[in-house]
Amino acid sequence: MKRFFIAALLLLLVGLVVAGIVGFNFMRDKAIADYFANMPRPLVTVSTQEVKETSWTPELEALGTVNANQGVNLTVETTGIVKDILFKANEKVQAGQILVQLDDAVERADLEAGRATAANNQLVLNRALELQQRGVGSQSTLDEARAAASASEAQVNRLQAILDQKQLKAPFSGTVGIPRVDDGQFLQPGTTVVTLQDLDTMRVDFTLPEQQLADLKIGQAIRLGPRDTQLSFTGKVTGIDPRVDPSSRLVSVRGEVSNPDGRLTPGQFVQVRVLLDEQPNVIAVGQTAVVTSLYGDYAYVVRPAAEAKQPAEQKPEGATAPATDAPKADEAKQPDLVAVQVFVQTGKRSEGSIEVVSGLKAGDIVVTAGQNRLSNGAPVKIDNTITLNEGGVAQ
Secondary structure, eight states: OHHHHHHHHHHHHHHHHHHHHHHHHHHHHHHHHHHHHHSOOOOEEEEEEEOEEEEEOOEEEEEEEEEEEEEEEEEOSSOEEEEEEOOOTTOEEOTTOEEEEEOOHHHHHHHHHHHHHHHHHHHHHHHHHHHHHHTOSOHHHHHHHHHHHHHHHHHHHHHHHHHHTTEEEOSSSEEEOOOOOOTTOEEOTTOEEEEEEEEEEEEEEEEEEGGGGGGOOTTOEEEEESSTTOOOEEEEEEEEEEEEOTTTOEEEEEEEEEOTTOOSOTTOEEEEEEEOOOEEEEEEEEGGGOEEETTEEEEEEEEEHHHHSOOOOOOOTTOOOOOOSSOOHHHHTOOSEEEEEEEOEEEEEETTEEEEEESOOTTOEEEEEOGGGOOTTEEEEEOTTSOBOTTSOBO
8 A cells, every 4th residue: 555655656746747847848939939929030231222214225235256347368469489578567558558579570571571572563553554544554464563562562461460469568558467477488379478457447246136136227326345344435236137047046236336546456355235216214223123033033122111011900890999009019119111022024224224114113212232131021221321333343
């Protein structure tokens, strides 16, 4: 009997200990859950921009390559030994200027002999014409003299053309490169002597998606430069390929730009912007305000917390709220401003701005920096002292 009483007492003590442990854990978990449920969300500092209607000139963005409007590798037409190199590297030359002179002593001697023969044949022709006018010359003699004079004149022209081939002349005005031959070097036809580039006017070749083909037209203004922040060169569209490349779905476009200072170099990589027609009443924001995701493009709009929260449950007619001067605990912790995620549809881009076709309206305050720490309904604090430069870097 005594042993039974002791066992029952021990069992009761164990039950009380287990119940205490279970109760303690339950109360601890409930306290933790209540703490996190009532803990206010931290404020996120963001930079913002007010959405306004504006008139702007949208642009088509592309990458291009600069080439000289005229550029050739000059070669000789005939064999010969280089006698004189009459230019220096990077020298500006005029059209028709002699650049290289080949040895032409033999050709000059042949030309002098041909001219002497032509002069003699011309004298024979003149005598034959005189005798024919007197009536003592035959027609056949006159025909032979005329044929000989014509043949000798043609021979002189041929020898002159051969002599001219001994000179390499600039076909147009431009800038020559580094000489690729030396004095005394024997050249074969087709040997490249130097490159000639017209650097005063340059052309830029670039491609655009086929969806933008309808926006292109001859004469549109373009801007270009080595980077987005240095689009200091202006020109115009001079050619649009009427055929879309079926493999890349891109259309080739060519522009022409003036290069009086020679700052653009053939083969240089450039950023190109094609200016479209000006559009009025456009909703546009900075490109940093729009976030791209798998679900679509969206932006965060800053709104008062009272407008962003869900509407309260409707009360029956005649019911009145209890009179109290103290706000509820939840309302006292409600932040002043919150960020609301809004999905948008975008359009064209221009100089760091992007057109918003739908989703935003004039007067909205959109977040332009700090979105990576935001979620829908997050409390925010606006600080526009930190701005982004054109490259998207805080300054």
